[in-house]
Amino acid sequence: MNRSRKNKKPAHKDRSGRRRPDSDAQPEQPEGGDLPYTIQVSAEMGRYLVASRDLRPGELIISEDPLVVGPCYDCQPLCVGCYRRLDLAAQDFRCERCGWPLCAADCPGRGAEHGHSGRECEALAASDARRHLVEDLRAQYRALVPLRCLLLKAGAPDRWRALRGMESHDELRRAIPSIWSSNQSAVVDRIRRLWRVPGFDESEIHTVCGVLEVNCFEVGQGGVSIRALYPTAFYMAHDCVPNTNHTDDAGYRLYVRASTPIRKGEAITLSYAYTLQGTLKRREHLRDSKFFECRCARCSDPTELGTHAGALLCPRCLAEGCVLSSRPLDAAAPWRCARCHDYSVEAPAVGLLLDRIGEEAEAIDGNDVEALESFLLKYRNVLHANHYLFLGALHSLSQLYGKVDGYLIDQLPERLLLRKRDICRQLLGVCDVLEPGYTRLRGTILYELHAPLMVLLSRSPRFSPQQLKEVMRCLEEASVILGFEPLGSPEGDMGAAARQALAHLRKSAPDI
Missing domain, CATH: 1.20.58 (Methane Monooxygenase Hydroxylase; Chain G, domain 1)
Structure with missing residues (x-):
């Protein structure tokens, strides 16, 4: 789950993409006795959470510790114990046993269950992983969390059973060569052939990769993004206008609260995509990384519930008309002006335009007020005032x-x-x-x-x-x-x- 901090299945099968873990262990829950949710099943949604009573804004729904925690792949060098950023040129301290980078000998995450645990250190020390750390260190991080998951099999079987109850979408992922082959080389082959960690077969490692891709939450404080799996929160169904908000503390405990009133019997939802993003890009992310086609009310509405967060401005109407997808649930559908109806543009051209402008926005220094204002001025006759590429710049300016x-x-x-x-x-x-x-x-x-x-x-x-x-x-x-x-x-x-x-x-x- 990324910033948004979340993560799913084709809509015709299971919009949530979740299964109940086999473990009978119940995580600590909000005070008050009865759980504020039940787990229900439908042909469309699969297993998902439903409010068992009326919930008010701010009410705690889930409070639970993670099954596993660790770095996001392709991350910058960081301590594998407490996840602080590291400048290896200035502080290249390594664990004496396994050689992995730590912030210091007395790192608070050293020996911790959700840091550099003794179980992990022992497995890495006994493997060939150490000699590969002199190569591209960033590449090594990608396999670390999958290894932590695999080590639960013998070290924490209850948590392993809970993890194995989560959806991995192995069949769908196997059909996407870019995903399957990337995991094969970066994770499976690294653990089995380079690191030579024994006891895990290829299919098992691929399944763990899928579980992480589909179910992880992005967590962590201090601007360092790490990922974690949770035993109950993964049941929450997706909606592009979610009714919950979540946060985590220094110990990576997750707290899910109602952000709006939730009536008894309503689904408890979160967004697996960034909410301040247009439908075209949001659905693309959900389809490519969560393996389902979202058909929520927002995705189905060309105006995105009246916000026009993905709208372009019509060059023929002198920026008075909005150019919208003619069929927002069809990524290939042409875009047309809702005012003059004469101007239209093909979907691939829209995608290329948004990619180009998006790359320009990404290149702006996040603290450069003048550059952000210039960006807004440059595209004021191209993008709607509420376009998601503008919203990102406006959000930065609101803080600067x-x-x-x-x-x-x-x-x-x-x-x-x-x-x-x-x-x-x-x-x-x-x-x-x-x-x-x-x-x-x-x-x-x-x-x-x-x-x-x-x-x-x-x-x-x-x-x-x-x-x-x-x-x-x-x-x-x-x-x-x-x-x-x-x-x-x-x-x-x-x-x-x-x-x-x-x-x-x-x-x-x-x-x-």
């Missing part, structure tokens, strides 16, 4: 204005304070539709919005109670939403700052 050198909040002129305010309001309007309720994204945008509102108010010659109430509403909701985030994480610290600012305002203006 007020925080980076040359744009600190107290230094911003009124023009840029209004710019930050308007960006935040635009993002909230999209967020309310595509990622509604108590979500991390909404909480951070609300916190960013309060800052320009507060500075504008402080510079105003007249005190406006209504303006102050808007600031307090932003802080109140941000403090609630971000209060679910772990302290020490950027979002958790932002929530603490929101609570402090709100308390100060209430003390300063008790009658508001």
Whole structure:
């Protein structure tokens, strides 16, 4: 599950792509006795979670420890114990037994079950893995988490049974040479032939690769992405407008909460794709990496529920008409202007255009305010104002204005304070539709919005109670939403700052 932090089966068989683990062990659950969900089965959805009672926003649904944790493949060098980034030129400390990189001899993850465990160290030390670490170190990381999964077979059989109960889509993946052959060379052959770890056959390793690809959550604090498998959360079905939000703490324990009201009997969902992305790219990701065709309400609507997050602007209507897919569930369908109906473009041309503009957006320094604004200006007559490629740039600007050198909040002129305010309001309007309720994204945008509102108010010659109430509403909701985030994480610290600012305002203006 990536940032979005998630991961599935063809819709005609099983939209969730999940099976119940064989293990009878139940993970620790929210307080209150009865579980807030049941596991149900349908021909379309397969096994999935359903609310067993009405759930309110913010209510804890799942709280559980991981089965396995480890680096994402193709990651930068990092400590295999605590997953801190490593500069090997400056701190090339290696485990004395197996030779794998650690941050220090006293790394807190050394010997830890979800770090560099004794079981893993022993297996690697007894293998030929050490002599290959002098080669491309990044290539070695890709096989590490599959090996950790395989080592559960003898070291933690209950967790192994739970893992083996997850969908791997072996048959579908075998039919995709780019996926199967990549795993064969990078994982299967590395574990069996290069590292010479005994006891695991090829099919078993391929199955583990599939389980990881389909079911992993992206977790971790401090900007380092690692992946983990969980014994219950993998049941959640996908929806491109999810009704849950999740976070994890320093020990990789996962917490899933309702982000919107969920009625008894409704499916409990999350998104396996990035919500602020257009349907064309979102469905492509789900099809290629999760092996199913999403047909949710958002994917079925050319306007993406009125947000136009994937819309182009019509060159014949002078940017007044939206160019949309004529059949959004058919990736090959032509795109047409919904206003003049005369302009059309073939789907491959749209894909190439989005790829080119997307590559340009990716090349922008994430802290370069002027470059981001220039990008928005350059394509203002090509992409809808809410296009997902614009939303990414706008989200970056919402955080940069007020925080980076040359744009600190107290230094911003009124023009840029209004710019930050308007960006935040635009993002909230999209967020309310595509990622509604108590979500991390909404909480951070609300916190960013309060800052320009507060500075504008402080510079105003007249005190406006209504303006102050808007600031307090932003802080109140941000403090609630971000209060679910772990302290020490950027979002958790932002929530603490929101609570402090709100308390100060209430003390300063008790009658508001």
